[in-house]
Amino acid sequence: MIVFFIRRLGQSLLVLLIVGLVAFSMFRFVGDPINNMLGQERTQADVDRMRVELGLDRAILTQYGIFLKKAVQGDFGVSYRQGRPVIEVLAERAPATLELALVSGALALFFGIVFGMYTAIKRDSFIAKSIMTASLIGVSLPTFLIGIALINIFAVKLELLPSFGRGETVKIGGWTTGFLTRSGLIALILPSITLGLYQMTLIMRLVRAEMLEVLRQDYIRFAWARGLKERSINFNHALRNTLVPVITVTGLQLGSIIAFAIITETVFQWPGMGLLFVNAIQFVDIPVMAAYLMLISLVFVTINLLVDMLYFAVDPRLRVSGGKG
Amino acid sequence: MKKPLLVTAAAVALMTSSAGAETLRWGLAGDALTLDPHAQNEGVTIMLQSQMMEPLVSRAPNGELEPTLATEWAIKKADPTVWVFKLREGVKFHDGAAFDSEDVVFSLNRARSQASQMKGLIASIAEVKATGPHEVEIKTKGPNPILPAAMTSIFMLDKTWVEANKATVPQNVAAGEVTFASTNVNGTGPYKLVSREQDNRTVMRRNDDYWGMKTFPVKVTEVVFTPIQNAATRVSALLSGELDFIQDVPVQDIQRVKSNAGLKIETQTENRSVFFGLNVSDKLHGGNINGKNPLADVRVRQAMSMAINRDAIQRVVMRGQSVPAGVIMPTFVRGWSKELNTYPPTDVAKIKAMLADAGYKDGFSIQLDCPNDRYINDEAICQAAVSMLSQVGIKVNLNATSKALFFPQIGKLETDFFMLGWGVPSYDSEYIFNFLYHTKSDAYGSWNSTRYSNPELDSQIKAIAAEVNLEARDAMVKNMWETVKKDAVYIPIHHQMLNWAMKSKYTVTVDPDNQARIKYFSIN
Numbered sequence: 007m008i009v010f011f012i013r014r015l016g017q018s019l020l021v022l023l024i025v026g027l028v029a030f031s032m033f034r035f036v037g038d039p040i041n042n043m044l045g046q047e048r049t050q051a052d053v054d055r056m057r058v059e060l061g062l063d064r065a066i067l068t069q070y071g072i073f074l075k076k077a078v079q080g081d082f083g084v085s086y087r088q089g090r091p092v093i094e095v096l097a098e099r100a101p102a103t104l105e106l107a108l109v110s111g112a113l114a115l116f117f118g119i120v121f122g123m124y125t126a127i128k129r130d131s132f133i134a135k136s137i138m139t140a141s142l143i144g145v146s147l148p149t150f151l152i153g154i155a156l157i158n159i160f161a162v163k164l165e166l167l168p169s170f171g172r173g174e175t176v177k178i179g180g181w182t183t184g185f186l187t188r189s190g191l192i193a194l195i196l197p198s199i200t201l202g203l204y205q206m207t208l209i210m211r212l213v214r215a216e217m218l219e220v221l222r223q224d225y226i227r228f229a230w231a232r233g234l235k236e237r238s239i240n241f242n243h244a245l246r247n248t249l250v251p252v253i254t255v256t257g258l259q260l261g262s263i264i265a266f267a268i269i270t271e272t273v274f275q276w277p278g279m280g281l282l283f284v285n286a287i288q289f290v291d292i293p294v295m296a297a298y299l300m301l302i303s304l305v306f307v308t309i310n311l312l313v314d315m316l317y318f319a320v321d322p323r324l325r326v327s328g329g330k331g
Numbered sequence: 332m333k334k335p336l337l338v339t340a341a342a343v344a345l346m347t348s349s350a351g352a353e354t355l356r357w358g359l360a361g362d363a364l365t366l367d368p369h370a371q372n373e374g375v376t377i378m379l380q381s382q383m384m385e386p387l388v389s390r391a392p393n394g395e396l397e398p399t400l401a402t403e404w405a406i407k408k409a410d411p412t413v414w415v416f417k418l419r420e421g422v423k424f425h426d427g428a429a430f431d432s433e434d435v436v437f438s439l440n441r442a443r444s445q446a447s448q449m450k451g452l453i454a455s456i457a458e459v460k461a462t463g464p465h466e467v468e469i470k471t472k473g474p475n476p477i478l479p480a481a482m483t484s485i486f487m488l489d490k491t492w493v494e495a496n497k498a499t500v501p502q503n504v505a506a507g508e509v510t511f512a513s514t515n516v517n518g519t520g521p522y523k524l525v526s527r528e529q530d531n532r533t534v535m536r537r538n539d540d541y542w543g544m545k546t547f548p549v550k551v552t553e554v555v556f557t558p559i560q561n562a563a564t565r566v567s568a569l570l571s572g573e574l575d576f577i578q579d580v581p582v583q584d585i586q587r588v589k590s591n592a593g594l595k596i597e598t599q600t601e602n603r604s605v606f607f608g609l610n611v612s613d614k615l616h617g618g619n620i621n622g623k624n625p626l627a628d629v630r631v632r633q634a635m636s637m638a639i640n641r642d643a644i645q646r647v648v649m650r651g652q653s654v655p656a657g658v659i660m661p662t663f664v665r666g667w668s669k670e671l672n673t674y675p676p677t678d679v680a681k682i683k684a685m686l687a688d689a690g691y692k693d694g695f696s697i698q699l700d701c702p703n704d705r706y707i708n709d710e711a712i713c714q715a716a717v718s719m720l721s722q723v724g725i726k727v728n729l730n731a732t733s734k735a736l737f738f739p740q741i742g743k744l745e746t747d748f749f750m751l752g753w754g755v756p757s758y759d760s761e762y763i764f765n766f767l768y769h770t771k772s773d774a775y776g777s778w779n780s781t782r783y784s785n786p787e788l789d790s791q792i793k794a795i796a797a798e799v800n801l802e803a804r805d806a807m808v809k810n811m812w813e814t815v816k817k818d819a820v821y822i823p824i825h826h827q828m829l830n831w832a833m834k835s836k837y838t839v840t841v842d843p844d845n846q847a848r849i850k851y852f853s854i855n
Contacts, residue, residue, distance in 0.1 A: 047452055288733070
């Protein structure tokens with residue numbers, strides 16, 4: 007167990023290091039921050055001096071080395087764009103992204119299971135077929151377009167919901183939450199639908215497929231033969247047995263909800279980490295880009311590590327080969 | 332029943348003060364980078380700061396210089412290198428401290444220091460001296476007739492406040508510094524800072540003790556500034572009534588806003604000309620054609636300029652939202668004239684004859700480098716130019732990239748043919764000559780990517796910078812413009828237009844520099 011864990015941990019660290027290296031070698035293709043940091047009246051001498059001050063004249067490996075050395079001491083530098091420590095900026099933005107991810111994840115899970123069950127049980131009904139057709143929209147339309155369409159309908163035409171922002175937030179310690187105010191909750195509706203729609207259709211199709219599979223099993227027929235209530239069969243016997251793969255997929259998708267909130271956050275001017283990252287790219291804010299990419303890869307690596315550990319606990323075959331290795 | 336309730340809830344979220352307040356909810360693509368007035372020389376940053384802090388002399392929306400913290404200014408009779416500024420009396424900072432000459436000396440020195448990004452604007456200052464509690468003398472390195480115009484975005488800070496908060500050095504982002512002044516404000520301006528979350532929301536409340544309460548409308552009592560990056564969302568938020576004012580309406584949305592009963596659009600020619608630059612040296616970056624750079628031949632450059640059909644670009648690409656240009660100088664800059672702004676009609680037969688004359692009967696091919704996120708419809712303009720030039724046999728490959736890649740590229744002279752836009756904060760021709768026409772060197776010509784070098788012009792540029800006799804100076808400037816126009820190193824395209832959209836109740840004059848100052852807003 008410990009050997010397996012250590013090996014996995016080592017692999018995770020290696021992945022993190024490689025992500026960082028790839029990120030650093032990409033930054034120069036994003037552009038040069040100096041033009042954004044100096045005004046129109048800058049002279050060539052100013053440009054050259056700034057390049058040296060920022061250390062951008064050094065080799066990429068050297069820059070990466072310096073970044074790593076400071077990062078292990080907890081220093082991610084100062085944002086070129088905001089002039090504040092990157093850690094502080096990320097901590098300020100994280101609650102918005104995490105709350106949005108949580109709500110859209112919950113919505114996707116709930117509606118995904120409900121619709122999935124319905125379309126499996128009443129699969130020949132008109133409503134089920136309509137849901138299946140509509141779900142194609144969730145899979146095929148780009149997030150950007152869905153967001154703009156929702157804004158046009160619910161904010162501009164109906165004037166029901168706000169088109170941007172987080173509404174009013176309450177500060178609890180270092181965490182700002184939109185859950186405790188009416189405007190904060192209202193502001194969550196459109197962005198979380200936009201972000202969660204794809205995941206919802208994914209879960210819905212998964213649940214439907216699993217349910218159709220399970221409903222054909224002998225123990226379901228036996229349950230019917232026993233004269234159990236339909237409700238009890240559907241929920242207690244069928245759904246429960248479809249949940250294992252659903253939970254695995256949802257867990258893995260949580261990482262992508264956080265990472266792919268970028269587009270949704272841009273459309274709704276949601277003050278989260280995704281919007282911060284987009285701004286950082288446009289400004290070539292290297293410290294923020296580096297820290298964000300490392301953070302996101304850390305999230306993915308951690309989730310994968312946890313999943314691997316769970317499999318290890320569940321699957322005895324892994325334990326044997328792990329013990330040998 | 333449900334609708335008004337939710338709308339009210341959203342409105343309450345955006346308002347923090349009591350009912351009856353005149354709140355202006357203002358949306359813009361970007362946010363200020365810092366509140367330190369000397370740490371970033373960038374449009375939006377200066378605009379947000381200008382609601383709360385003030386310079387000695389401002390540029391009013393009509394383009395005239397306007398007394399602000401200085402009431403009078405003149406060149407000293409005895410010494411043409413000294414400007415005397417008389418300061419406004421009875422002005423108080425937001426914390427109640429009085430404004431005097433010590434603050435001016437301190438602020439100008441701070442703005443001139445090594446870490447300041449504003450130092451380029453006032454590089455000609457040699458010394459600032461207080462000659463009385465409400466008088467300062469500014470000595471320049473040589474006579475500088477346009478110093479007041481160069482100081483309109485140099486804001487004044489309270490010396491005591493800055494020193495007490497250990498912010499005497501402007502925030503240096505490159506050195507990884509954060510200072511008190513980058514997140515706090517103590518100015519003399521019409522609005523006080525209430526709260527600020529960068530990239531999210533900045534709230535300001537009217538300073539009822541403002542010295543200019545009777546001079547300016549100052550009708551808005553509270554300003555909520557929200558950056559909204561996505562243009563479609565920004566326009567939607569205006570249409571849905573969540574915003575009262577947005578500055579950058581995409582040209583394709585103008586009709587949509589105009590057709591909304593409660594909204595209107597105000598328009599003005601912007602202080603920004605857009606043009607193409609040409610590499611006039613002997614060597615093409617992309618490799619010479621038959622051993623030569625065709626762009627080094629003035630006949631080729633003139634032919635290319637003729638081939639750009641400016642009226643068609645204005646009509647089709649800009650949907651009427653531009654003023655075609657014959658000179659790379661915005662219309663309100665000193666030195667501009669109708670005569671200079673004339674441009675030749677596009678005459679394909681004549682252009683082909685000119686090219687044949689220069690030895691390019693069959694044309695040539697070249698790359699055009701263009702930003703795609705900097706100027707209004709920049710990439711579309713370049714695409715139009717590509718097809719216009721192909722009509723006369725010049726084959727152009729378009730390379731359109733983001734500004735983060737584009738500007739370093741032209742800065743490193745890795746281009747032969749590029750697009751550029753240029754605004755003139757001093758409203759004076761000298762600024763354009765200095766940065767765009769002077770031979771590229773350490774201190775001059777930093778934006779001249781054309782490799783154009785004319786020693787005679789260089790010495791004239793230095794001469795006009797020091798010429799105090801305005802009549803003689805104007806004559807020199809006219810002469811210089813005629814020279815560079817003849818040399819055709821830049822191909823002017825147009826002057827951009829600004830479109831501000833707002834609730835109909837506001838009366839606003841659009842500022843040519845796109846600097847909205849809320850104190851000028853009046854409400855019907």
